[in-house]
Amino acid sequence: MEISFVTSDTFRQLFKSMSEGIIMVEESGKISIANPVAEKMFGYGNDELIGMALEDLLPERYRGNHIAFRQGFNAHPEPRKMGIGRDLTALRKDGTEIPVEISLSYTRVDESLFIMAFISDISLRKKTEDALKRSEEQLIVYAAELEHKVKARTEALNTSIAKLEREIIERKKAEEEVRKSLERERELNELKSKFVSIASHEFRTPLSTVMSSASLIQQYKDKNDLEKIDKHIQRIKSSVDHLTSILNDFLSLGKLEEGKVDIQPEKIPVQNFLKEISEEMTSLKDGQQIKIDCQADLSIQTDPRILRNVLFNLISNASKYSDRDKVIYLGCVLQQNHLVFSVSDEGIGIPVEDQKYLFDRFFRASNAINIQGSGLGLNIVKRYVDLLRGTITFTSEYQKGSTFTVSMPQK
Numbered sequence: 001m002e003i004s005f006v007t008s009d010t011f012r013q014l015f016k017s018m019s020e021g022i023i024m025v026e027e028s029g030k031i032s033i034a035n036p037v038a039e040k041m042f043g044y045g046n047d048e049l050i051g052m053a054l055e056d057l058l059p060e061r062y063r064g065n066h067i068a069f070r071q072g073f074n075a076h077p078e079p080r081k082m083g084i085g086r087d088l089t090a091l092r093k094d095g096t097e098i099p100v101e102i103s104l105s106y107t108r109v110d111e112s113l114f115i116m117a118f119i120s121d122i123s124l125r126k127k128t129e130d131a132l133k134r135s136e137e138q139l140i141v142y143a144a145e146l147e148h149k150v151k152a153r154t155e156a157l158n159t160s161i162a163k164l165e166r167e168i169i170e171r172k173k174a175e176e177e178v179r180k181s182l183e184r185e186r187e188l189n190e191l192k193s194k195f196v197s198i199a200s201h202e203f204r205t206p207l208s209t210v211m212s213s214a215s216l217i218q219q220y221k222d223k224n225d226l227e228k229i230d231k232h233i234q235r236i237k238s239s240v241d242h243l244t245s246i247l248n249d250f251l252s253l254g255k256l257e258e259g260k261v262d263i264q265p266e267k268i269p270v271q272n273f274l275k276e277i278s279e280e281m282t283s284l285k286d287g288q289q290i291k292i293d294c295q296a297d298l299s300i301q302t303d304p305r306i307l308r309n310v311l312f313n314l315i316s317n318a319s320k321y322s323d324r325d326k327v328i329y330l331g332c333v334l335q336q337n338h339l340v341f342s343v344s345d346e347g348i349g350i351p352v353e354d355q356k357y358l359f360d361r362f363f364r365a366s367n368a369i370n371i372q373g374s375g376l377g378l379n380i381v382k383r384y385v386d387l388l389r390g391t392i393t394f395t396s397e398y399q400k401g402s403t404f405t406v407s408m409p410q411k
């Protein structure tokens with residue numbers, strides 16, 4: 001069909017100079033004209049496309065659908081873009097396929113419908129898009145890998161930090177152990193040197209008493225003065241008692257310091273136990289006596305050696321720090337699952353200002369200076385009571401007397 005407007009010079013110029021491919025198709029689907037860009041795009045020579053069926057420019061698989069699509073368009077033609085949202089593929093003469101973008105328009109010439117397809121080869125754009133997509137995908141993979149790596153590193157870091165923290169704690173513990181054992185060593189050394197000074201001071205008096213009494217006994221033996229001999233034998237005995245008690249204190253303290261005191265609890269009938277202890281108190285002063293006030297059926301589950309040592313120490317002090325002929329009260333009552341032992345005397349008492357130091361090692365109150373002692377007994381007593389999970393307290397009135405109270409769980 002001769003199309004006059006197509007043959008006009010202006011149109012030809014326009015048609016040729018377009019950067020898009022343009023194909024004009026008759027209603028039947030036959031190509032009536034194609035511009036050079038379209039010919040080149042599809043790989044055809046000059047005017048080679050004219051007369052071909054439009055479907056020849058489509059891969060085989062799309063042709064059937066396309067005929068139906070074209071007929072639909074012919075029935076209600078309107079300018080529009082083709083294939084929005086999906087990829088369009090065209091077929092070149094050499095059989096290769098290219099991605100394209102197509103806009104449709106139409107015109108009527110003498111009642112005949114002509115459809116114009118404006119075609120852009122989007123291979124390059126596609127390639128770029130695909131490349132972009134691939135990079136995006138790679139980027140996502142890379143980001144995921146990175147995240148994974150960061151996570152792994154963070155975990156590794158956290159593990160090392162936790163390990164480091166554990167090591168620091170262990171090291172601190174070890175340091176603390178070393179510090180403690182050094183401290184213990186220092187205290188033991190202090191104790192040893194204190195022992196040497198106390199021994200040289202405290203031992204001198206009883207030892208010289210023993211020496212002088214022994215010489216005197218020698219003299220009185222010649223004179224056959226039995227009374228004096230007896231008196232000096234007593235003196236020697238009490239000096240030896242004193243030496244023994246100092247030595248015992250040091251032994252106890254040594255064991256306590258080294259943590260070597262083990263507790264072996266037994267059921268103890270308290271009244272009998274107190275009687276036995278009071279009978280063993282041979283070092284009481286003349287006329288001193290112990291009065292026991294204890295219910296007959298009381299018993300306690302504890303280590304008898306340690307409890308004996310505690311009460312022995314308290315009774316010895318009560319005797320040592322009161323005059324002859326004074327009474328020492330030894331009591332025991334049950335109070336809320338605890339046995340409360342008390343040792344009371346009517347002795348010299350403890351000055352108020354000294355009371356707070358009473359359980360300190362080597363502490364001696366100002367009014368006790370002229371009475372023999374090492375200041376160790378109460379410290380040992382307190383530590384023994386702690387070991388048995390008991391408590392020790394005291395009340396005292398200067399020059400009137402003192403009461404020491406030990407409370408022990410019954411079991």
Ligand code: ADP
Nearest residue numbers: 317318321349364365368373374375376377378
């Ligand atoms: P020591 O009797 O060998 O000096 P202790 O540790 O037994 O050592 O007692 C510490 C100090 O507490 C004594 O030196 C004394 O001043 C005071 N003390 C202990 N018991 C009594 C008591 N029953 N009456 C008065 N003072 C006491």
